[in-house]
Amino acid sequence: MYLEELQLRNFRNYDALKIKLNSHFNIFYGNNAQGKTNLLESIYVLGLSKSHLLNLDSNLIKDGTDICKIKGIVKKNKLKTKLEVELKNDQKILKIDDNEIKKITDYINSSINVIIFYPEDLEIIKGSPNNRRNFINLELSQLSDNYLKILTEYNKLLKIRNDYLKKMSKNISIDETYFQIITNYLIDKAIIIYKMRMKFINKINESSNKIYYELTKLSGFNIKYITNISLNSNDDILKDTLLKTYEKNRKKEIKLGATLYGPHRDDLEFYLQDKDLKTYGSQGQKRVAILATKLSEIAIFKQYTNNSPILLLDDVFSELDDIKKNNLVKFISDDIQVIVTTTELKNVNKFSTASIFKIKNGEIIKVKEVDKDGK
Ligand SMILES: Nc1ncnc2c1ncn2[C@@H]1O[C@H](COP(=O)(O)OP(=O)(O)OP(=O)(O)O)[C@@H](O)[C@H]1O
Numbered sequence: 528m529y530l531e532e533l534q535l536r537n538f539r540n541y542d543a544l545k546i547k548l549n550s551h552f553n554i555f556y557g558n559n560a561q562g563k564t565n566l567l568e569s570i571y572v573l574g575l576s577k578s579h580l581l582n583l584d585s586n587l588i589k590d591g592t593d594i595c596k597i598k599g600i601v602k603k604n605k606l607k608t609k610l611e612v613e614l615k616n617d618q619k620i621l622k623i624d625d626n627e628i629k630k631i632t633d634y635i636n637s638s639i640n641v642i643i644f645y646p647e648d649l650e651i652i653k654g655s656p657n658n659r660r661n662f663i664n665l666e667l668s669q670l671s672d673n674y675l676k677i678l679t680e681y682n683k684l685l686k687i688r689n690d691y692l693k694k695m696s697k698n699i700s701i702d703e704t705y706f707q708i709i710t711n712y713l714i715d716k717a718i719i720i721y722k723m724r725m726k727f728i729n730k731i732n733e734s735s736n737k738i739y740y741e742l743t744k745l746s747g748f749n750i751k752y753i754t755n756i757s758l759n760s761n762d763d764i765l766k767d768t769l770l771k772t773y774e775k776n777r778k779k780e781i782k783l784g785a786t787l788y789g790p791h792r793d794d795l796e797f798y799l800q801d802k803d804l805k806t807y808g809s810q811g812q813k814r815v816a817i818l819a820t821k822l823s824e825i826a827i828f829k830q831y832t833n834n835s836p837i838l839l840l841d842d843v844f845s846e847l848d849d850i851k852k853n854n855l856v857k858f859i860s861d862d863i864q865v866i867v868t869t870t871e872l873k874n875v876n877k878f879s880t881a882s883i884f885k886i887k888n889g890e891i892i893k894v895k896e897v898d899k900d901g902k
Pocket residue numbers: 538539540557558559560561562563564565566586587588589590842870
């Protein structure tokens with residue numbers, strides 16, 4: 528799968544833009560604040576209908592204008608598909624081949640799959656558990672039709688259950704039968720989420736260690752999936768464990784007015800040779816850890832969706848030493864579309880077959896074109 532053409536209208540600092548992309552490597556270079564991150568963000572929004580940066584949709588619309596459009600032509604198994612995301616006020620219109628798609632999940636599942644690496648990704652390691660859950664959620668939403676649906680249902684049930692617990696904490700009487708039904712439904716969804724997350728993290732661990740090694744020549748990288756319920760059992764036992772946990776902690780949950788157990792409390796830990804990178808890792812080690820994680824997703828995306836994702840690398844070379852830069856370039860010489868931004872062209876001169884574009888103040892000039900055969 529690759530993005531053949533991108534069109535922007537009033538997206539952040541872009542007025543009007545239309546560019547053709549190469550199916551392999553595309554490099555966008557420019558000084559700070561010219562529109563490099565914005566360009567990658569627009570491709571992400573085209574794929575997932577919202578930004579990877581925790582931004583309001585309205586921030587994406589160019590200041591002083593009220594409608595923003597992102598359009599793309601995607602080539603997938605030799606077929607061309609037109610994608611369109613339009614944002615105005617609080618409204619979002621999604622189209623595939625000019626037909627409006629009402630359900631966001633339907634749009635996400637039929638549009639492009641993207642894996643993005645961007646500087647703020649370090650927050651996945653450094654930040655709160657919420658950052659890490661957000662990371663898993665965004666990735667799994669692209670990989671499975673069902674995940675986002677189940678997660679949305681889980682969150683709704685969680686809210687209802689928490690509202691009940693809050694009432695109980697204020698001694699307001701509640702319908703106990705209904706409370707039990709909600710708890711049961713919540714547990715059913717929780718089990719599905721746990722299993723999908725566990726499978727995903729296991730898959731990442733199958734290759735991220737090797738990739739980390741290829742980038743740094745250090746072994747022992749792995750991610751631990753942390754849950755507050757033991758998952759080493761079959762569904763029935765797991766269901767029973769969750770039920771018993773809720774029963775046992777009922778007083779505590781009522782006191783706090785919140786559900787304390789379940790995947791909404793999940794976390795991830797990143798380790799290098801048994802050292803937790805959150806507390807022990809250098810900035811560079813954290814960066815490579817996230818990079819290795821994201822790169823290992825390429826194979827997972829191919830496996831789950833039968834298509835290659837598009838790899839977006841925002842300013843990936845800064846803070847990497849020359850050896851790691853070279854290793855990275857060698858590693859991503861793969862059969863997928865890669866779109867890279869950089870402030871320094873010398874960072875990317877190892878990509879001999881890339882199309883090169885210069886970004887200046889929301890305008891893009893193609894500097895070097897490369898055809899499909901890399902000529
Ligand atoms: N909604 C918007 N309307 C107009 N301009 C915007 C909007 N949102 C962001 N910008 C501007 O877009 C410019 C480019 O931002 P961007 O983050 O893409 O830069 P960059 O090239 O990635 O820079 P850096 O190298 O520092 O990462 C900034 O000056 C920013 O103020």
